Amino acid sequence: MNYSMIRYVLLKxxxxxxxxxxxxxxxxxxxxxWEDAEMFxxxxxxxFLIGFIGGKVxxxxxxxxxxxxxxxxxxxxxLLISMIGALPFVLSxxxxxxxxxxxxxxxxxxxxxxxxxxxxxxxxxxxQFWRCFTHWIGGMGVLVFMxxxxxxxxxxxxxxxxAESPGPAVxxxxxxxxxxxxxxxxxxxxxxxxxxxxLKIAGLNLFEASTLTFSTVxxxxxxxxxxxxxxxxxxxxxxxxxxMALCGINFSVYYLILTKxxxxxxxxxxxxxxxxxxxxSGSLIAxxxxxxxxxxxxxxxxxxxxxTVSSIMTTTGFATLDYNVWxxxxxxxxxxxxxxxxxxxxxxxxxxxxxxxxxxxNVRNELIFTIHPKSMRRVMMDGHSVEGTTVKSVSAxxxxxxxxxxxxxxxxxxxxxxxxxxxxxIAATFNNVGxxxxxxxxxxxxxxxxxxSKIVMILDMLAGRLEIMPLLTLFSFRTWxx
Numbered sequence: 022m023n024y025s026m027i028r029y030v031l032l033k034x035x036x037x038x039x040x041x042x043x044x045x046x047x048x049x050x051x052x053x054x055w056e057d058a059e060m061f062x063x064x065x066x067x068x069f070l071i072g073f074i075g076g077k078v079x080x081x082x083x084x085x086x087x088x089x090x091x092x093x094x095x096x097x098x099x100l101l102i103s104m105i106g107a108l109p110f111v112l113s114x115x116x117x118x119x120x121x122x123x124x125x126x127x128x129x130x131x132x133x134x135x136x137x138x139x140x141x142x143x144x145x146x147x148x149q150f151w152r153c154f155t156h157w158i159g160g161m162g163v164l165v166f167m168x169x170x171x172x173x174x175x176x177x178x179x180x181x182x183x184a185e186s187p188g189p190a191v192x193x194x195x196x197x198x199x200x201x202x203x204x205x206x207x208x209x210x211x212x213x214x215x216x217x218x219x220l221k222i223a224g225l226n227l228f229e230a231s232t233l234t235f236s237t238v239x240x241x242x243x244x245x246x247x248x249x250x251x252x253x254x255x256x257x258x259x260x261x262x263x264x265m266a267l268c269g270i271n272f273s274v275y276y277l278i279l280t281k282x283x284x285x286x287x288x289x290x291x292x293x294x295x296x297x298x299x300x301x302s303g304s305l306i307a308x309x310x311x312x313x314x315x316x317x318x319x320x321x322x323x324x325x326x327x328x329t330v331s332s333i334m335t336t337t338g339f340a341t342l343d344y345n346v347w348x349x350x351x352x353x354x355x356x357x358x359x360x361x362x363x364x365x366x367x368x369x370x371x372x373x374x375x376x377x378x379x380x381x382x383n384v385r386n387e388l389i390f391t392i393h394p395k396s397m398r399r400v401m402m403d404g405h406s407v408e409g410t411t412v413k414s415v416s417a418x419x420x421x422x423x424x425x426x427x428x429x430x431x432x433x434x435x436x437x438x439x440x441x442x443x444x445x446x447i448a449a450t451f452n453n454v455g456x457x458x459x460x461x462x463x464x465x466x467x468x469x470x471x472x473x474s475k476i477v478m479i480l481d482m483l484a485g486r487l488e489i490m491p492l493l494t495l496f497s498f499r500t501w502x503x
Contacts, residue, residue, distance in 0.1 A: 022501065025081035027094045032079065034098045036072025038105045039065045041158060042151070045109070048228075049147025057147040060112050068105065089500060096491040099483055103127045106155060113148050120472045127479045129155030131486035132368060134242025134338035134455030135446075135478070137468040142246040146228065149245060153232035156241025159486070160268075160368035161209050165202050208275050209368075212238045216264045223257040233257075237264045240368045242338025242455040249340040249463055255324065258341055262328045266299060269335035269363035271375075290403050291364050291375045298374070299334055302358060303327040306351045313348050329355065335363045336370040338455025340463030352458060359448050359457075370453030370485050372422065376415050378402065383412055421489045426451055429481050433474040446470070450478040451485045 046061035086094070103126050109115075110122035121137045128135045129152055138144065144152065213234055220230035229245060236243050244250060250258060270292050277286040286292075303326045311322035325342050332339045333355050344355060362371010379400055386398040400407040430447045438460060445457030446467065456463045467475065484492045494500045 022093075023081070023083060023086045023090050025079065025083065026086045027090055027097070028079055029076060029081045030094045031097060031101055032072045032075040034072075034101055035068050035105065036076065038102050039068025039072065041154070042068070042109075044154060045147045045151035048150040049145070052146040054145050054147050057109075057113055057145055060109065061147065061151075064105075064108060089494070092491040092494040093500060096483075096487060096495050099130065099487060103130055103483075106130065106151075109148055109151055113145065115144055115148050118472070120475055121468070124467065124475045124479055125152065126155060127482050128450075128455070129153075129241065129243060130159035131453050131482040132156050132159050132239045132241040132336070132370065133450055133453040133482045133485075134236070135450055135461070135482070136243065136455075136466050137475070138247070139466060139468060140247055141244060150228075150232060153235040153241070153243050153245075156239035156243060157213070157235035158239075160239030160241065161205055165205060204276060205272055208272055208279075209238065212264065212268060216260065219260045220257055223260055224254050225257055233261065234264075236339070237261050237337065238268050238368065240265060240268050240335045240337040240363070240370075240453075242332070242336075244339060247464065247466075250328075251341045258328055259324070261339065262324075262331045265331040265335045265337050265339070266296075269331075269367050269369040270295065271364040271366035273366050285403075288403055290378055291373075294378060295334075295364050295374045298358075298361070299327075299330055302334070302354055303330040306330060306347075306354060309348050309351045315342075315347065326351075330358065333358045333454060334361070334369070334371075335367070336452055336454045338449075338463075340456060343462065343464050345458060345462040345464075356445065356448065356458070359445075359452055359454050362452055362454075372419075372452070375402070376418065379407060379412060379415050380419065383415075418489060421493070422451075425481065425484060425489065429477050432477050433470065436469075436471050436474050438469070446478065447481065451481040453482060453485045 042061050042065045046058055046065060049055075049058040049061060103123060106129070107119060107122035107126040110125055111119055116122040116125060116137070124135075124137050127133075134156070141149075216234040216237060217227075217230045220233060221227065225233070232243075232245060233250075235241070246252070250261065271289065274286045274289055274292055277283070303323065306329070307319070307323040307326035310316055310326060311319055316322040316325060328339070328341050329344055331337075336359075344352060360372060361377060362373055363369025365373045365375040379402065382400045382402075386400060389396055389398060400412055426447060429451065430444055433446065434443050436443075442457065442459040442461055445459070446461045449455055449457035449461065456465070459465070460469060461467055467478070470478070480492070
């Protein structure tokens with residue numbers, strides 16, 4: 022285990038956290054919130070000094086690290102940036118306890134959007150900006166951002182990208198990992214700027230457009246008010262629907278489009294199943310809520326259904342209507358979509374459509390093998406054979422997912438809330454969606470849970486964002502054994 026390299030990366034994460042806090046510091050100063058501006062300034066200076074001086078003093082001689090170090094440093098980096106990122110909530114008085122602040126921060130960085138705040142509209146501008154900005158930071162990944170801007174050992178940095186990027190398999194667009202990280206962020210920043218401009222045109226002010234964009238392209242879901250997005254113009258809601266759907270697609274598809282490889286982009290199996298599921302689910306829910314008399318016109322039914330489906334499937338968590346009052350069919354379908362999530366290589370969470378496609382095709386092959394024992398079939402994706410190790414990793418992931426899901430559900434059940442609240446709370450936090458059903462629905466919050474339940478859901482949010490394995494490696498004896 023290369024401890025010196027792990028320490029060096031963690032110190033750079035501290036330094037990076039300080040640099041990122043300069044933006045909310047400036048926002049607080051612009052709006053005349055001088056106490057918050059000073060608070061952010063102190064945190065920026067402390068983080069920079071610790072990271073910069075520590076990086077100079079403890080500069081590693083050996084920069085070689087492998088998968089084990091990659092998984093460990095990724096999990097520790099997310100824990101560290103969350104612990105530091107929680108300080109503005111406590112120091113500003115936004116939250117009373119540090120556990121609440123940590124819950125809100127982890128929910129932000131993991132792009133979950135689950136909140137313990139009863140009145141999000143009462144949060145001051147600087148802290149509100151930081152709250153939504155955590156979605157944007159965590160959407161593409163903290164270490165992916167570091168790979169794009171910092172000099173790292175490129176031959177080994179792929180281990181960091183694999184540990185942090187969502188999906189059963191992670192590849193490079195170009196030979197160098199650093200260039201791959203830059204391409205990802207160019208696409209990410211492009212989406213961000215385009216949506217800010219469009220939301221401004223739709224009638225939102227710059228602060229609203231920026232913070233909602235951070236939550237949209239990061240597929241997070243923190244809104245500026247507890248009522249969600251229902252009071253924004255229909256044009257703004259439509260723009261958000263489109264960008265939520267776009268950011269739920271594997272970003273490698275956009276790279277293929279940029280390089281004019283349109284045929285390869287269209288033949289992405291995962292993207293096609295994702296779009297079919299989104300349009301199909303939206304249409305079914307639209308018919309269901311219109312026939313129930315919950316919306317006035319078929320157009321509004323389709324508008325709100327597609328917004329909600331896009332929000333849930335991409336694990337964003339925005340809402341224009343309280344879907345707690347929708348018919349049982351619509352609520353059940355939304356719960357299923359909560360578990361599936363978006364595409365691998367996107368900013369969304371959940372099981373991912375790629376894993377679902379691999380599992381379904383593997384089951385089909387096993388069924389054929391049962392009938393024809395001498396047959397030889399491979400799992401195919403995008404016209405290529407999926408490696409056996411990838412199929413095994415998907416099965417292992419599903420097993421870990423089931424154990425953690427029901428273990429967490431059992432623990433938080435001790436708080437005494439109803440079945441739908443508890444199971445949807447775990448589904449929403451573990452899959453990085455945010456809102457669930459009943460008490461934790463789109464107009465509810467997680468403030469009523471005990472500290473123990475909040476800590477369980479904090480770990481679930483981190484496990485869901487890091488695809489379980491990096492976090493589990495911290496608790497494995499073999500990780501630390503020579």
